Structure formats: C-alpha cells, structure tokens
Amino acid sequence: MPALSFAWTRRTVLAGLAAVALGASAQFPERPLKFIVPYAAGSGVDVAVRPVADAMGRELGQALAVDNRPSAGGIVGTQALATSAPDGYTVGYGNLVTLSINPAFFSKLPYAPEKDLVPVGLISSNAYVLIVRKDLPVRNLQELIAYGREHPGKLSAGSPGIGSAGHLTGELLKAETGLTMVQVPYKTGTQAVGDMVNGQLDVTIENISAVLPFIQQGRVKAIAVTSAKRAGVLPEVATVAESGVPGFEVVAWGALMAPAGTPRKTVDRLNTALRTALADPAVVRANAALSIEALPSSPEELSALMKREKPRWADAVRRAGVKGD
Template sequence: MQRRHFLLAGAALAAAGAHAQSYPEQPIRWIVPYPAGGGTDVLARTVAEAMRPALGQQILVDNRPGASTNIGGELVARAKPDGYTVMSADNAILAYNEHLFGKLPFNPEKDFSYIGAMARFPLALVVNPNFPVKTLKEFIAYAKANPGKLNYASPGNGSPHHLAMELFKNRTGTYITHIPYRGAAPAVQDVMGGQVPCMFLDLAGGLAVMQAGKVRVLAIGSARRAPSLPNVPTLAEAGVSNAEVYAFQGLLGPAALPEAIVARLNSELNKALLSAPVQKRAADYGMELLPGTPAQFKAMARAEAMRWGPIIKAAGVKLD
C-alpha cells in the first residue's frame, strides 16, 4: 500500500510537471479590480501586452471593480489553480482590507500565490485649478480655517488614494470629508470640473491632466521628486513629514499554483518590466518598476499591511 501511495504521488507530480512545461495552452484571464482607465488598469494592460509574445497566448484583461477590490480578489481566490486566472493586486487587497473589513472572503496571506511585484507609483495631492490655494502650506491653512467644509474625492472606499488623504489629515490635523467614487476616472473628472476641490491622484492614471494644468499639483507623496514633475515638492519638502504614500502593484494567482507555473510567470513578468515599452511607460508616468522574486513581493506586501494597520485604526475607517 505504501509503495502504491508513492507511485500515485509520483505520477501526480509528473503530470503536474508536464502540465507546467506546456503552459500556457489557452488565453490567460487577467483580473483588474478597478474600472478601465485608472493607474492599475494602465499598468496591467501595458505589462500584459509585453508578456504576451513570450507566453504565446492572449492575455485578456477583465475589469471587475467593486467592494474595495474584494470582488476581484474573491474571484481569483476561488479560481482553479492552473495559471489561467491572475490578478493585479494593490495596497487595498494586500495591505488595507484586512484592517478595513471585519471579515473578508479570502485571506490575503494564505489564499493567493504571489507571482511578483510590478511597480509602485507615488500619489500626488491635486486641487482644481480655480481652488484658491497655490501651495501645500496654503491648502493646510484653508482646510484648518474651514473644518468639515472641504471635500476630497477618491476612486473608492479603502483605495490607496482614500487612505493617503486619511494619513495626510492625521499628520496635518485637518478635517476633510471623503467623497468616494467608482474608479479614478470619474473622481478626476469631478476634480477637474470643480464639483470636488481636491484628491490624492496617482501619477500612472493622472500625469497627463497634471502636466496639462487641468489640476494643480501641490505635493507628491514619494521620498524624492518625480522626474516627470521636477518642480513639484515632496510632502516632506513642503512640511509634512512621515507621510510617504504610494500605490504598489503586483501579480497574484490563486493559492496552490504549481511552482513551475509561478516561476514561468515571474520570469516573463520580470522580462516585461525590463522591456522598452514598459520602461518608457514607467518613465512617462513616474512609476518605480519592481522586478524581483515571489518571496520579495510577498514580504513587501506583508510589511505594508503591518505599516497601515495602525494608521487605519487611528483614522477609524471601517468598510463593513
């Protein structure tokens, strides 16, 4: 019986290895848990297109927004672990939601296979061009003089943009009311139109409107100034310390993906990140590309979860 058990186990491993060697044999579905047009969507489509030739299959981007990325996360967590369903994952699903929700339909540490990090891009505080401030100092003074009367937009509850402003409020002692939207595009439209005066906006999805002057950029949440916005100070330079804010992106699959498939996807992802089209997009949008191993990606995500837990608790943000 023991010998038969070993033979069956060996046969199963051999079959899994053969499957991984022939992978992929059909199109890959890439879940993006946000609407089309935002920074997550832009990066996913750029990287997927760069990976496609080497994989020899179409990569079909499927936008599944809602529930602060939990809809997309649950789809992937419950998907068959065969390498044909992957997902763009950001701060929300990997670092925030375990602190925002009393109960999640998945465990971010255990229910996914971490394939690799892709990039991170800073968030910038922007205002409508007609809003009566021109510097971060003036913005803080205006907010303090008008407590509760100032609103800010975000792509949704629990998004990096939402929590970036909550951290900013904590560091500056200001009271600004959150107006959540269903995605970055409608939020930006309303800031440009003056319906909402301000928001934190990621460079990947918002650099074009920043450079066109459709919003005024007051400060950027990175450790260093962005090459694409050299005249914009960092939050620290403008007087707000310990407030570095950025969105990070990585690639996930369901738990129990065969190691050979994870290795193949990680290898092709890292090659794509070093390709000319992705490098150009990164330069254009102020992204910091993050090629590396699955273990490095998971370690970064768990470190961010530890960092944001106390911040979310202090802000009193709950989504259920």
C-alpha cells in the same frame, strides 16, 4: 499464460516510465494562460496591465488573456483568482487596495491574501499627488495646512469612496500634519476631479497618471507627491516628506499574484517572465506614457511589502473610524 502476463506487465511498466519521462520533460506553460484583472476594461489599471500581459505571453510562448472581473473595489476579481486552480494557468493582478486596504476595511472579506494567494512579483509603482482647485490660495502643503487652520471646517476633500486609497491616504496625512478637511465621497476619482475643475471641490489625492493632463493644462494645482522621491513627470512638485512630514510615503503598487498552492517552480517561471516583460521596449514606452515606474521584485520582496503594508492600513482605517460590511 505466465509469459503473456509478464509481457503485458513489462509493456505496461515501460509505457508508464515513458509517460513519466514525458511529463518530466514537459515545460510550463503548455497552453494559454488567464490573467484576471479585478477592474473594468479601459480602466487605468487595465490599460497599464495589458502591455505587461502581452509581453509575458511572448516570453512564455503562450497567450496571456486578460479577463476583467470588476466590481466591489476589486473583491470579485480577487476572489475569482483565489478560488482558481493552483496550476499556474490562472494568475491575477493585486494591488495596494485589494491586498492591503480591503483586508483592513472589510470585516467579511471573501478572501485572505496571505492564506488564499501566493506572491509572484511586483509589477509597478505609481505615486499619488495632492491636488487643489486652481484658485485655492495655496502653493504647497504647509500653506494648505495653514489655510485649513484659518478656515476650520471649510476645506472639502474628495475621494473615490470611503475606504479608498485616496481617502485613507488623506487620513494618514491628516494624522501626521493636523490638516483638517471635510471628506466628500464620490463614486469615482474622475467625478471628484471634475468637481475640482469646476471649482466645487478644494482638495483630492489621486494617482498621478489619472490627473497628469489636468495638472499640465493648469486646470488644477499639484502641491505635493506622496512618493519618497519626486515624480519624474512633475519634477517641480515637492514630496510630502520634503514638505515637513519626514518619512511619509504612499505609492500605488501593483503586483502579480497566483492562487495559493501554485508550485514554487511555476511561480519562479512566472516571475522570470514578468521581469523580462517589464524590460520589454513596448512596456517601457507604455509605462512612460502613463507615468508608471516598473518595479520588478522577487516573490519574497513582494511578500515582505504586503506584510509591511498590512498594519499601516489597518491603522489608517482605525483612525478614520470607518469599516466596510
């Protein structure tokens, strides 16, 4: 009986050691992953993210399925990511809005980026562009400022909603330049641009990729870009900084995030896959077509960016005198 008992114990121990060894040799990932995108299928973000997800899947050896969770300015999808299991098999898209603006704008946000999420790496950067209706008699930012002073209360500025990136970028610009504009909120930026094309709106600030065709067709005029350097697709358009506002820079950055508690080794594996994906020829071509600049980074660089952006947008919300529910 003792020998039988010992033999059973030895087999159990050996089996346990084998299981541990097998587990130690297992490589992440061993099954498909989910990539939560907090915007609708077919949206600008969705179109830009899918080639990256496909390329990451090829690098990881597992499919990276995009799961669109739109609604409430990205809140629904970001909350879904924040409450997912921290095992690396669910990642998600975060950006200027969901990670920096929403925490400043909403008093009861159901997630806290610094507490509920962990940075993996930056994906992209895309400038905003200040555009005006084609028959507005201005050619640059300084002329727009002068026009606003000469016609107080007459300039209408559209944006995709109060608290949106376009709205708050306009508030930062107003604070820096004294530009006066009457805010006109729309449900989407597309609606604002449509009214501008029809001559019913004077100014808006939008993502370059969203309005580039309208600019190229001469249906609106671009008078300044918000990035630190000129946009490659609009080399003749000056930056806001070049237009008399030194140091002004706002870009629509996007990033890969994971639930808080995701092991660092897993985060590093995801970061490596992301960096590889951003150099993939298919992603490079897609980014070029959308006027998007790849922006690979470490988790620490993304974390530092988020920390820098937080007080800036809190100040923009304060200046605008607006607050979400």
